[in-house]
Amino acid sequence: MRALAGADPGSRWESRLIRSAHPVVARVVDAAVSGRAVVRVPGVGVLVADPAVARTVLTDPDRFAKNGPGSSGALWTPVLGERVLLNMEGHEHHALRRSLSDLFSSRVVREVCDAAAGPLVQAAAASLRRGEDVDVVRLAREVSSAAIGVVVGLDRDTPPAVLLRASDAIESMVSWRTRSFDDAAVARARSALAVVQDAAESAHAARASDTVMGRLARQGVSLDDARSLAAALFLTGTGTVSCALPRIAGQLADAGLLTPGGPSSCDVDDVVAEGLRMTTPSLATLRRCVRATELGGVRMGADERVVVLLWWATRRDGGFEPGRPATGDLRHLWFGAGSHFCLGAPLALAELRAMTSMLLDVAGEEGLVVSSRRAARRVLVPRYAELTVRTQGVGEPGERHGHGTGDGRPLHPASRSA
Ligand code: HEM
Incomplete structure (x- = not known):
C-alpha cells in the first residue's frame, strides 16, 4: 500500500535516506503500514500513514493533544519552559500564536532571508560558475543557521559553526525512543541552547525595531517568552530546512531537471512545494489521545500515543513531479495542519x-550534476551527510556531460554512497 521503496530513482533515494537514518524503525513501520494505513503497533502506538486520517488527528486537538503525559511537547518542557507552542494546547496556545502572527510577515521574511541567505547563496553560485564542487548540505546548514541567527539576534560576527554545533548537540540527544530527559540531559540541552537564548535576551532588552526579538519586546512579549520562543525556533527551524534543500536537489537531479533547458519549464515555487511533499523533512509527529475514541477503524484508549507518519502520508504514485498540485488532504501536509x-x-x-x-x-x-552523495546514518531527521553538485562540463573526461545520478550511482570515482 504505502511501500517505502518507489520505482523511480528519486523515491529510491528518499527510501534509502529513511532506512539509513532509522534502519530498524523504517522496516517496522513500512511493514506495519503496508497492509493498513492506520494500525496499532504494541509498545509504539497507533500509526497513521493516511493523509485524510493524519489531517483529522492534527486538526482535532480535543481528541488528540500535543501536550500532557508522555507527549512530545512534554519532552521539551523541562528544557524550554511551559510556553513554547509545541507543548501547548487550547486557549493559551491560540493566544500565543495570535500574538506572534506578524513574526514571519513577508517583510520580516525578506529581510531575514536577504541578510542570511543572500551572501551565502551568491558565493555558492560563484563557486559553481568557477567549476568548483559545492556541497549543498553545507550550504543549507549555513543558510538555515544564519537565518535563525538573524531571527534570534545573534551577533553577525558569530561563525555559523557555533549554532551548527548547538543544533547537532541537541539532535543527538533525541531518538524515536526518547520519552523524557533526565536531569543531566536537561542541563546539557540548556547549555547548548544558551548561545541562542542569550542572544535573544540581549535583542529583547535593546528593543530595536529592526530585530525580530526587539519587535516582540515592543509588542509586549515577555523576556521569558522571547527566550523560550528563540530556543523553540532554533530547534524547529534549523534541522528541517537544512535537510530539505539537499533532498530537493537530489530529486531535481534524479528527475533530470538540472540540465540546461530542463529547469526553465519549472516554477521555483512548484519545485519547492513538490520537493517538500516528496521529502517531508519532519518524518513524523506525535499526539496523545485525550479520551477513548475511534480512529480509522482502530479503537483507542485515553493517553495512547498516535504517531502521525507524515513522510508516509505524503507518498503518491509517480514520484517527484513539480507542478502537480497537492490538493485536498495532502495540501501543505509536510508543514502539519491545524x-x-x-x-x-x-x-x-x-x-x-x-x-x-x-x-x-x-x-x-x-547544467549541474550530482558529483557525490552519501546518506547520513542513524540521525533523527533523515538527510544526506553530503551531496555535492558541479557544473556539467567539469570533471574527468568520462564524466563530461553526465546526467546526474538518477540510478543512485555516484559520478565521481572517489565519492561514496550509502
Ligand atoms: C522545511 C522546513 C520545515 C518543515 C518541513 C517544518 C515542519 C513542521 C511541522 C510538520 C510542524 C507541525 C508539527 C506538529 O503538528 O506536531 C511544525 C511546527 C512548527 N514549526 Fe516548522 N517546519 C519547517 C521549518 C520551520 C522553521 C524555519 C521554523 C522557524 C523559524 C519553524 C518553526 C516551527 C514552530 C515554532 C512550530 C510549532 C508551532 C506550534 O506548535 O504552534 N519551522 N513545523
Whole structure:
C-alpha cells in the first residue's frame, strides 16, 4: 500500500535516506503500514500513514493533544519552559500564536532571508560558475543557521559553526525512543541552547525595531517568552530546512531537471512545494489521545500515543513531479495542519526558494550534476551527510556531460554512497 521503496530513482533515494537514518524503525513501520494505513503497533502506538486520517488527528486537538503525559511537547518542557507552542494546547496556545502572527510577515521574511541567505547563496553560485564542487548540505546548514541567527539576534560576527554545533548537540540527544530527559540531559540541552537564548535576551532588552526579538519586546512579549520562543525556533527551524534543500536537489537531479533547458519549464515555487511533499523533512509527529475514541477503524484508549507518519502520508504514485498540485488532504501536509501548523513555513519557503532558484539558474546555464552523495546514518531527521553538485562540463573526461545520478550511482570515482 504505502511501500517505502518507489520505482523511480528519486523515491529510491528518499527510501534509502529513511532506512539509513532509522534502519530498524523504517522496516517496522513500512511493514506495519503496508497492509493498513492506520494500525496499532504494541509498545509504539497507533500509526497513521493516511493523509485524510493524519489531517483529522492534527486538526482535532480535543481528541488528540500535543501536550500532557508522555507527549512530545512534554519532552521539551523541562528544557524550554511551559510556553513554547509545541507543548501547548487550547486557549493559551491560540493566544500565543495570535500574538506572534506578524513574526514571519513577508517583510520580516525578506529581510531575514536577504541578510542570511543572500551572501551565502551568491558565493555558492560563484563557486559553481568557477567549476568548483559545492556541497549543498553545507550550504543549507549555513543558510538555515544564519537565518535563525538573524531571527534570534545573534551577533553577525558569530561563525555559523557555533549554532551548527548547538543544533547537532541537541539532535543527538533525541531518538524515536526518547520519552523524557533526565536531569543531566536537561542541563546539557540548556547549555547548548544558551548561545541562542542569550542572544535573544540581549535583542529583547535593546528593543530595536529592526530585530525580530526587539519587535516582540515592543509588542509586549515577555523576556521569558522571547527566550523560550528563540530556543523553540532554533530547534524547529534549523534541522528541517537544512535537510530539505539537499533532498530537493537530489530529486531535481534524479528527475533530470538540472540540465540546461530542463529547469526553465519549472516554477521555483512548484519545485519547492513538490520537493517538500516528496521529502517531508519532519518524518513524523506525535499526539496523545485525550479520551477513548475511534480512529480509522482502530479503537483507542485515553493517553495512547498516535504517531502521525507524515513522510508516509505524503507518498503518491509517480514520484517527484513539480507542478502537480497537492490538493485536498495532502495540501501543505509536510508543514502539519491545524493549530500547530508550522509557524516558520514562510521563512522556510523563502530560504528554500533562494537556494533552489540559485541551483536552477546555474543548471539552466550550464547544467549541474550530482558529483557525490552519501546518506547520513542513524540521525533523527533523515538527510544526506553530503551531496555535492558541479557544473556539467567539469570533471574527468568520462564524466563530461553526465546526467546526474538518477540510478543512485555516484559520478565521481572517489565519492561514496550509502
Ligand atoms: C522545511 C522546513 C520545515 C518543515 C518541513 C517544518 C515542519 C513542521 C511541522 C510538520 C510542524 C507541525 C508539527 C506538529 O503538528 O506536531 C511544525 C511546527 C512548527 N514549526 Fe516548522 N517546519 C519547517 C521549518 C520551520 C522553521 C524555519 C521554523 C522557524 C523559524 C519553524 C518553526 C516551527 C514552530 C515554532 C512550530 C510549532 C508551532 C506550534 O506548535 O504552534 N519551522 N513545523
